[in-house]
Amino acid sequence: MNIAVVGLGIIGGSFCKAIKKYTDHRVIGINRTKSTAEKALKEGAIDEIGTHESLENADLIILSMYPQAVVDYVSRYGEYIKKGAVVTDVSGIKRAICPQMTELSEKFGFVFAGSHPMAGKETNGFDVSDADLYKNASYIIVPCNAGDSVVNMLSDFAKSIGFGTVKITTPEEHDRMIAFTSQLPHVLACSYVLSPCCPNHKGFSAGSYRDVSRVANINSTLWSELFLENKDPLISELDILIENITKIKDAIKAEDTDALKALLEKGREVKQALGE
């Protein structure tokens, strides 16, 4: 099939490269910055450089853009989308996208299902995109108004380009879980590196520092949007986290070894029950 990938950053670029590496589909790359699209074409990551007019040739459209930009783009260019085409996004939030995209799909006659590829790096842009970024990662599908056949098609497609598992869920469950698995670690990383000790960490640090601080090199525009559009679940997770940190802090302050050990044991048990 013909696949249009709109937005050739790390996520979109990795889709293009994975499709070219692992399938026979034809890839149309659409990107605001021309030079990036030209680079992608030169590297063989896409078969042609497209514009919004190319949307009419696509059977599957992957919108690899910031959440609000997805809605804006389709509002503007939805009329170019082929009737019955499957449109998906890659956004890290779904409640703020799905109702509007479902409405637009009805208006313009395409099928929308939300997607969220659970992979990334601590740096961004086409240059760090990778045909194997999605290897063994999870591909989340939020069906919205898509029926089983479309969900199955997306699922098969995801597996064909390397994803290891597919998770089908609702916008609500997606956003609640992502607040915990992805947004919370990003808040944490930025908060962590603001300690006055951080600039002097070298020589005193190892894996623990590296892991917690890894994603602090954040795209503040993207993540501000994600955090604000997932306000309630994220604040709920932040409250839970602050409460749990405070419990451990209080046990240390009170020099209450038993309480402290019990709290650490609870953490260990959760992790061990997960087999991790």
Added chain:
Amino acid sequence: MNIAVVGLGIIGGSFCKAIKKYTDHRVIGINRTKSTAEKALKEGAIDEIGTHESLENADLIILSMYPQAVVDYVSRYGEYIKKGAVVTDVSGIKRAICPQMTELSEKFGFVFAGSHPMAGKETNGFDVSDADLYKNASYIIVPCNAGDSVVNMLSDFAKSIGFGTVKITTPEEHDRMIAFTSQLPHVLACSYVLSPCCPNHKGFSAGSYRDVSRVANINSTLWSELFLENKDPLISELDILIENITKIKDAIKAEDTDALKALLEKGREVKQALGE
């Protein structure tokens, strides 16, 4: 030289294996559980199984035990240590060890310098010890009453078995920095996995979840001891962290995009200035 390694867990075991792999020193392994020492001997990680009486044959003694156990062991068996021998530990705290160990070194006539190898894994025990655990890691030396020649000897020794850098510091700076680089991430990991979302994370998670939760599979006995013996610096770091998380939370709550972006930018700038 003859090196006695007391305690054949992941840290002690890795010292033995690295010494055997990269140097010609002779290794005496001393361990409470006989079967572990026998395993180490069988695997060639040590040259002989020793007891406290073997300490008199050692030029260098590496005490790879819990902090309080280091002091207890030397209090009990210090008379067996050869005069002028170099004794070091591997503890993650130093203010609680150094004064007592310095006193014991004067009493028994050995030289003590504290060490802290900045490496580990999320699992423990001899079975996961590794000749290359220390490859490119930092080796921290807290000289205590050791002179330059002993510090240089330890530094050369560390580099000879794979350590990439050596950091020489005071007990106070060590404990303040380690509260941030190592203890804080362990408190965080345990606090993080206590979210009710955690048991259902599979399919919704990727690198960020994995990184923050990695060390939650904690040895609660060891880490309770480390946290309590480094109470003040750790509580100070926990207060700073909670304050920074709360600032981000408040900006999200107020839907203050500018404030939120500014806070995330501050994190990004710290990380970027470090070239990470």
